[in-house]
Amino acid sequence: MSTGTQAVAPGLPQFYQPIEQSTTHAVSPRTVRQVNTSIGRIPEIPGNSLKTLNQRFLVGKVAVVALIFALAVAGVFYGVLVLRSSTTTTTVETTTTTTTATTTTTTTTSTTSTTTDTTTSTTSTTTTTTRTTTTTSVTTATSTTSTSTTSTTSTSTTSTTTQTTITFAPVGIYALNIPTCATWNDTGLTMAGNSNGTLGSDLGSLSAPVSIFVDNNNNLFVADRDNARVLKFVPNATIGIIVAGNGTIGNGSNQLSSPKGVAIDQYGDIIVADSSNYRIQKFVNGSTIGITLAENSTINPLGQMRDLHIDVNNNIYVTDSDNNQVGKFIPFSSIGVVVAGGGPAGPGLNQLSSPFGNFIDPNGTLYIADQLNFRVMKYDPGSLNGTIVAGNGTTGSTAYLLAQPIAVIVDNNGYIYVADYSNGRIMKWTTNYAAGGVCIIGCTGTTGVAATQLRGPRDLKFDRYGNIYITDQANHRIQKFMIQIPPLGCSSESSTLNHSSLVHGFF
Template sequence: MLKKNLKALIVINILLWGVFCAIPAMAETVKATETEVSLVDGIAVDKQGNIYIAMRDNNIISRVDTQGNMTRFAGSGEAGYSGDGGKATEAKLKMPAGLTFDKKGNLYIADRENHRVRKVDTRGTITTVAGNGTAGFGGDGGKASEAMLKHPSGVVVDDKGNIYISDRSNERVRVVNSRGVISTYAGNGIDGAKGDSGPATKGQLSKPFGLALDKQGNLYIADRKSNRVRMVTAQGILHTVAGDGGFFFSGDNGPAYRASVAGPTGVAVGKDGTLYIADRNNNRIRAVDTQGMIRTVAGTGRQDYNGDSEVARDTNLHLPFGLALDPDGNLLVIDRSHYRIRKVDPRRGSVKTVAGNGKKMFAGDGGPATGATLSFPQGLIVDKNDNLLISDKGHNRIRQISPDGIINTIVGNGIRGNIGDDLPAMEASIYGAAILKMNKQGELYIVSPSGFTSLIRKIDSSNTMRRVLGTSDENYLEAIAKSKYKGRVQTGELAIITNFSDIAFDHKGNMFISDRLNHQVRKVSASGEITTIAGTGESAHYGDGGPASEAAFRDPSALATDKEGNLYIADGANNMIRKIDTKGIVTTIAGNGKHENTGDGGPALEAGIRNMDYLAMSPSGELHIVGINSYMVRKITKDGRIVRVAGTGYQGYFGDGGPATKAMFKSPASIAFDSKGNLYISDMGNNTIRKVDNKGIISTYAGSGTFGWAQDGETVEIYLQYFP
């Protein structure tokens, strides 16, 4: 029996510090559960039970009253810094994060990208209580308003009026006393997890986020990057109360300090002393009782949205971010990537949604495509009627642009997840839809190569969502076993090491699948038989001129076919394009093996190719290549030359109305052609679709470009996850 041989999964969390577009602020009262709540970073509850949420994208604080109505409480909706001394609703905030109340009813806001902490008093007036707006560390012993903070993310106030601030990028917790003087309360500024049982100011913290206090004055810190929850006693001694540092899930019903929590970001303490933890990357809420034992109180670990439930532990959460407790002891949870606020009743064990409709900023259906909002548009395909289909990935939809330029949703209910098989396409949920392809019958195939849960689904002729293949598919795994391991395996044995990268169809109805992690290409015949047609499973480069099944590939990714049935493969880590002809013989047709973009105008075999994320064949039979980090589209001409057709190789947004070769893109991810030979490019980082006409002139075809993307210089945190 084959043993699982993959023990690590790189989990990438991109923290978007850049300024998103200013979203029009809420102008009137709306029903909270019918409203979009996108990327909430902070939550608090007042004495009356009203809920306050920090909406990062909108740069506002919203209030949900006890009747479920939402209004704007602070922030004008425009990103910036202004308004001190005036109405909070007219002030500018910039990516607000943690929230808390003091005993007088004043609300405190960690105004993260302004590097300040703001206060909204009971009259609705806003002021700054800490931070001078300069990102850095300094000012201890002086006025808090003159000190430097760097990305303050959490805040809590004790009964004496001391304000505790998680000064995240300074790896510290700072405190502002009742006289307005700031000092360091925990952390020595070194990123780490050392210092337990010693003075908190000499210990190490690692990206501290949420904060909470108990009745005894102990401060709890969600120390995200160290995968721990730390506690500073009232005497100033640092301890770890939960988490052993491992980035995985383990330890329920045992001592919390021996358990594993993954990227905790929120903490709250109940009246009975129970510590609640937003175990973010485990998609769970954990609780630590007063005896130090840990258990799960909400979340299954799965991320697909499955609705509210009478049993919280049966409810899926996705990256729960922050926590707060209401006066009745209910736990409010930021279910961040489900775009909802959920309420967990610890006594009944039930979960209900109190804010958010599960949808992310979305607009434009029924109108001109150029005015629509797109969010990370990636996959493209053109159907037989010249409709352009777009995988609007961030909106969890497939949208269609008709030849007259009108956009509409045709697949997906906007809810993040991959559920709804055998339902009408508009009722199913989709997630991670990166690639779109069509077979000869005109059925739309959706490839979601999202890490280790790869799926291939299709919309059939009855407009119903069907699952085609998943990583636990028994036939698929058996095909791997026969070709690579010369034997049978149990279903699921290879699930964690199988990943679909792309698919393609030939004129006979065969489907080809690039199995990147196994360095092979599979074929699913029209009758459903799965075989391996290329790759020995070895990560290498050899075999040109012989049978493709005896050749070696290294991370094969994008696929395309031509009218004759030849298959083209982006041999990713070999930086080459390989071709398998109709007799099964493999050759290299482009790339010298170097990871660089060189050789334009010359022989394709002598050119360097950097990134081959998508391949497409033009109507005239020329293979086109696009690379997300190459910022260009190139083609291989029929006489074997390589030519740049769009992009300069530098990222940006530029060039509409001029030659495509002088235009700039940001993360171009996919390309498609219509029947007239017009080229469409998913300019993913600019949230637009660009069009290059037959004369080589570029224009924006869809998308207003008003949804955000991480900018240069922003933080990308990479964690290594170990499976026990």
């Protein structure tokens, strides 16, 4: 069926459109109006008016499209402008500075001729800089926006440097300040081993002890020869701690064989004359594993080492009785230099005969207990010719004679103290050597196990107060004899030693 189509107002929904009018079935205008009115439709529009309305709608539609296009073009230009001008940079800088602190402390105690240079610490300045840069770009084109952010942070490195200065002097060697009139109680106190003279291998006993060392804190170190170990006894302790060797004879890095010399270097490391292994061992503080510093070889002959000392420059002096000499080992060198004796045994001033103990004063003067020449020799620095300062080369028990002098130390007055082994006594010589010596300990005339007696004194050392520690070897004990000073004191002779360098202790 053919139908006529009436013009429709553009843009109106279908239910707003007028009812179609058939060309074959005429409908009166009145009927159309009644139907449109009954369903809420718009009233009939006359034909001419409808045409005009359609034209207006078409014009309006074109205008709307043109407006939208214009807005789009304007948006593009606006976006370009924003893109060029909307970059924002923000920088935040924070600097934190820690001020450098440098502290230097120097303490000098004149009454004890002690100088201690303490730690100097320098801490570097720490600067932390934080930079944050934020860049924001906004681009608008056809209702599309993009945002980009970039952050950069830089932080400096913190560095700390600490410098420590240590002034070193061997401990257990130099007494601080002993008056010239000082004496010592003749009754000894047992500091290690059994007071009744019995030997043993437990940590409270000793077996043929040899060398001893007393540090600034009064810790006692003992070379326990026949137990192949070095023991440390803290003050007032009767039980020792093994600090070198393991108690079993051997040549392993943790073993010793007949240790006869012990000293502490400036770092707190233990240096041992491992005599029957013909080597010098170092045990780093806290370790029982030894490091060999020097050993017997064709270019560096080392025989039976009887004693070992360290000077203020950390040089090691070893008495080698097999080669009748004293050798010096400078730090980081395994080859020794002969500084006294050498060659065949003899009574000459440039000779030694089975030397045992040695001592080095702060000025580098060397003293040697020349055992089988029955004398003590003194060597000025750099000289191979010595001077007799105790004994006269003949064995005996008078004030002028010695029988197997086996250890020697020197006090701040230049007085010489000698362990007279076979006579079981300790002798003291003043700087007037020709006047002979005086007995100060073990002066009963007999050897024995009593607290007033010695039997084979093998080594002796001062503590920081001037008390004397003695290795009473055949009694397997270490005895301490207290210093005695008159209540009114006494005048002190001027010393040939440099008192200011008698620094006692470093830890």
